[in-house]
Each structure stands twice: as C-alpha cells, then as structure tokens.
Amino acid sequence: MSGSRRGRRPGAPDTRAAILVAARSRFAEHGYAGTTIRAVATDAGVDAALVHHYFGTKDDLFLAALALPVDPRALLVPAVTGGGPEGAAERLLTTFLGVWDDPELQPALLTIVRGLMDPAAARLVSEGFLPVVLGPVGQALGIDRPEHRMPLVASQVFGLILLRYLLEVEPLASMPAEQLVATYAPTIQRYLTGPLP
Amino acid sequence: MSGSRRGRRPGAPDTRAAILVAARSRFAEHGYAGTTIRAVATDAGVDAALVHHYFGTKDDLFLAALALPVDPRALLVPAVTGGGPEGAAERLLTTFLGVWDDPELQPALLTIVRGLMDPAAARLVSEGFLPVVLGPVGQALGIDRPEHRMPLVASQVFGLILLRYLLEVEPLASMPAEQLVATYAPTIQRYLTGPLP
Numbered sequence: 001m002s003g004s005r006r007g008r009r010p011g012a013p014d015t016r017a018a019i020l021v022a023a024r025s026r027f028a029e030h031g032y033a034g035t036t037i038r039a040v041a042t043d044a045g046v047d048a049a050l051v052h053h054y055f056g057t058k059d060d061l062f063l064a065a066l067a068l069p070v071d072p073r074a075l076l077v078p079a080v081t082g083g084g085p086e087g088a089a090e091r092l093l094t095t096f097l098g099v100w101d102d103p104e105l106q107p108a109l110l111t112i113v114r115g116l117m118d119p120a121a122a123r124l125v126s127e128g129f130l131p132v133v134l135g136p137v138g139q140a141l142g143i144d145r146p147e148h149r150m151p152l153v154a155s156q157v158f159g160l161i162l163l164r165y166l167l168e169v170e171p172l173a174s175m176p177a178e179q180l181v182a183t184y185a186p187t188i189q190r191y192l193t194g195p196l197p
Numbered sequence: 198m199s200g201s202r203r204g205r206r207p208g209a210p211d212t213r214a215a216i217l218v219a220a221r222s223r224f225a226e227h228g229y230a231g232t233t234i235r236a237v238a239t240d241a242g243v244d245a246a247l248v249h250h251y252f253g254t255k256d257d258l259f260l261a262a263l264a265l266p267v268d269p270r271a272l273l274v275p276a277v278t279g280g281g282p283e284g285a286a287e288r289l290l291t292t293f294l295g296v297w298d299d300p301e302l303q304p305a306l307l308t309i310v311r312g313l314m315d316p317a318a319a320r321l322v323s324e325g326f327l328p329v330v331l332g333p334v335g336q337a338l339g340i341d342r343p344e345h346r347m348p349l350v351a352s353q354v355f356g357l358i359l360l361r362y363l364l365e366v367e368p369l370a371s372m373p374a375e376q377l378v379a380t381y382a383p384t385i386q387r388y389l390t391g392p393l394p
Contacts, residue, residue, distance in 0.1 A: 114316075116364070126366045151366050152380065159356025167313070169323045169348050182394035183349065187384045197379035 018044045019051055023065040028120060032062060032128030059132045069108040070099060072133045081140040088141055089188035090181055096157060097177040100165060110165060130154060143192055152191035160184065215241045216248055220262040225317060229259060229325030256329045266305040267296060269330045278337040285338055286385035287378055293354060294374040297362060307362060327351060340389055349388035353381065 022043035026035045037058055041048040055061040063071055079095035080088050099105055116125050134154060138146025160180070163169040172180070190196075219240035223232045234255055238245040252258040260268055276292035277285050296302055313322050331351060335343025357377070360366040369377070387393075 119311075122364045126364045126370075130364075130366055148368055151360060151369050154366070155356040155360045155369065156353055156384070157356070158359050159352040159354070162355050162359065163348060163352045167319045167323045167327075169327055169351070171345055172348050172352065173323075179394055186387065187353070190383065197376055 015044075015046060015050070016054055019046065019054060019061075020065055023055075023061050027062060027065055027124060027128065031123050032132075035062075037061065062128050062132060066112065066129070067108075068112065069105045073136050075099060076133070076137050077140045080137055085141055085143055085193045087189075088192055089185040092137075092153075093157075093181045093184055093188060094177070097180060100161065101177060106165065113161060113166060141192060149191055149196070152196075153188055156184065156187055156191070212241075212243060212247070213251055216243065216251060216258075217262055220252075220258050224259060224262055224321060224325065228320050229329075232259075234258065259325050259329055263309065263326070264305075265309065266302045270333050272296060273330070273334050274337045277334055282338055282340055282390045285389055286382040289334075289350075290354075290378045290381055290385060291374070294377060297358065298374060303362065310358060310363060338389060346388055346393070349393075350385055353384055353388070357381065 019040065023035075023040045026040050026043060030039075035058070037051050038048045040061065041051045044051070051061065055064050063073075075095060076092065079091050083091060100109060115121055130151070134150035135146070138150045143149055160172070164172040164175075164180075175183075216237065220232075220237045223237050223240060227236075232255070234248050235245045237258065238248045241248070248258065252261050260270075272292060273289065276288050280288060297306060312318055327348070331347035332343070335347045340346055357369070361369040361372075361377075372380075
C-alpha cells in the first residue's frame with residue numbers, strides 16, 4: 001500500500017472499480033446493515049485494509065457506491081454547524097437549493113432520486129442513506145432527539161424536491177430560491193428545534 | 198344511449214374498456230392539456246357523447262384512467278369543506294392518512310406513486326392530477342391564492358407519503374396517525390391560511 005493520503009491518489013483504477021462493483025452488489029442484495037467492508041473486500045478479491053485505504057469507513061464506501069455528484073455530509077454539515085440551531089433551517093435550505101439548482105449537478109441528482117422509487121432501493125435509503133447523511137447533520141446541529149426530528153425535515157425537503165424538480169409543479173418549479181427559503185424555513189426550523197407532540 | 202343515470206349502470210364492458218384504453222394512451226402521449234374527449238372517442242371508435250355519458254367530464258375520465266382505488270376529490274372535498282379554513286389541516290391530514298393506512302387501498306396507492314417517478318408520468322401529475330385534485334379542494338376551502346398554496350400542501354403531504362409508506366423511514370413509518378396529524382397540522386395550516394412570502 002502506498003503512503004499517499006486517502007483521496008489524493010485515486011489508487012489503481014481497476015481495483016477501485018472492482019471494489020465499487022462489489023460494494024454496489026452487496027449493498028443492493030444485503031442492504032446497508034447487512035453489508036460489511038470485509039464481505040465487499042472478499043467479493044472484490046482484495047484485502048479489507050485496501051477498501052478502507054481507498055474509501056474510508058463503511059459510510060464513505062456506501063456514499064461512493066451511490067456515485068453522488070457531491071458528498072451531502074461535506075456540504076450540509078459545515079452549513080448547519082456555523083451558527084448553531086437558530087437560523088439552521090435557513091442555512092440548510094439555502095445550501096440544499098444551491099446544489100439542486102446547479103445545472104451541472106441536477107441531472108445526476110434527478111437520476112438518483114428516480115432510482116429511489118424502486119422497492120429494493122427503498123431499504124437502502126431508509127437504512128443507509130438517511131442515517132448516514134442525517135445523523136451527522138443532526139449531530140452538528142446539537143438538537144435534541146435528532147433521530148426523531150431529522151426524518152421530519154427529510155419529509156419536507158424530499159417533497160419539495162419531488163414537486164420542484166421531478167414533477168415541475170408551478171409555482172414551485174419557477175420560484176426563486178430566496179422565496180422558497182423564506183416559505184419553508186419556518187417549517188424546517190420547527191421540525192429542528194420547535195415543540196413537537 | 199340508454200336512459201340509465203351515469204354511474205348506475207357501468208355500460209357495455211367492452212366499450213368502457215376501449216374508452217379507458219384510448220384515454221390512457223392519449224393522456225400518456227399528449228399529456229393532460231393536449232387530450233380532448235373528442236380525440237379519445239375517435240380513438241375508441243365511439244361518439245364523444247358516449248364518453249361523457251360513461252365517464253363524465255375530462256377530469257372524471259382522467260381520474261378513471263388512473264384507476265385510483267378512491268376518487269380523491271370525493272374524499273377530500275367534503276372533509277375540508279365541513280368547518281371552513283380553521284382546522285382544515287387537521288381534517289385534511291386525518292382523512293388522507295385514513296385512506297393511506299387502509300390495508301385494502303395501500304398497495305394500489307403505492308403502485309401509483311411509484312409510477313409517478315417516470316418522467317413521462319411527471320407531466321401528467323403536474324398538468325393533470327394535481328390541478329384536478331387540488332383545485333376543487335382549494336376551492337372548497339375558500340382560501341386565497343389556492344394555486345399558490347395548494348402545491349405547498351402537496352409538497353409536505355407527498356414527502357410524508359414517500360418517507361412513511363414507500364421508504365418506511367422510522368419513526369414516521371410506525372407513528373400513530375394522531376401523532377402525525379398533530380406534528381404536521383401546523384405546517385399544513387400555515388400553507389393553507391398563514392402569511393407567506
């Protein structure tokens with residue numbers, strides 16, 4: 001194994017690709033919880049340490065297997081951390097819409113969201129994607145009961161994505177991002193920090 | 198044409214089926230706006246008056262073509278009308294969750310929602326389904342700017358459906374309906390009647 005830092009050198013392309021293929025197949029067949037780095041390594045014919053070296057943790061490998069155009073954690077965690085819980089909804093929505101409104105990123109994001117409707121993918125999202133992404137964001141916010149509150153946030157944000165980008169329902173499809181932020185921030189802020197039943 | 202009232206006698210099964218096949222194909226190919234009763238009648242080899250007789254308006258035909266297990270208008274309009282705008286969110290959510298939590302109806306509803314993710318279906322939803330359903334509900338509520346407010350309601354309700362029923366994300370998947378109503382009613386009520394930017 002070389003001494004290069006993770007992410008600097010992508011590693012041998014064939015080995016990386018083989019690990020990703022094995023990871024996708026494992027995650028799809030056994031779900032997020034049922035997949036181990038060790039099993040992926042065995043499937044790919046490499047050592048587990050090499051998987052760690054190239055991809056990091058199981059969460060990192062999972063996000064790499066999804067081939068997202070951006071790492072949602074790297075994007076959302078700093079956005080919500082700077083400033084604490086107050087105003088977090090506004091920062092979260094602004095960051096989120098900035099990514100989705102980016103014409104370079106939007107096609108890949110749309111493809112991924114469409115794929116989520118497949119029943120097999122649903123389990124990966126509920127067991128894998130949401131905890132992997134929402135967990136660190138909830139932690140960074142320092143809110144109480146993040147495991148209860150973050151899914152509420154996701155339910156509004158996913159619905160907005162669905163209507164604005166996939167179904168292109170007006171007036172949401174053409175609404176300026178600032179107006180969307182002002183419209184949805186009170187909802188998201190209540191889910192993050194308000195009283196809930 | 199017989200003298201029976203619409204909906205009483207289903208009509209000759211073959212003719213009805215031919216009209217539905219023609220309607221589905223027309224709506225899929227030309228969208229909601231680009232489809233006329235006349236064109237559907239021509240495709241089915243029947244008179245336009247017969248299509249009206251069997252199915253009613255274009256909106257009725259559209260909903261019949263979707264083969265929903267319930268007519269969402271017949272369900273939602275009375276629920277929100279009785280009592281005016283105050284408390285409308287609670288009534289709307291209670292009615293809505295009652296249908297979705299019904300084990301007889303849920304499988305068909307899930308199939309329909311999964312189908313919506315197809316890009317061709319997206320146009321039918323944004324041009325057809327949402328206006329056909331949300332229009333009468335907004336009217337029944339007597340709210341201002343229903344064409345602006347009802348899509349906000351839809352964005353939260355669709356997101357909840359997605360997480361609770363399709364992705365089965367906890368705690369939403371197992372949450373009692375009453376707790377969901379109490380959690381989401383303030384959001385929906387603000388979208389219906391609150392101040393918006």
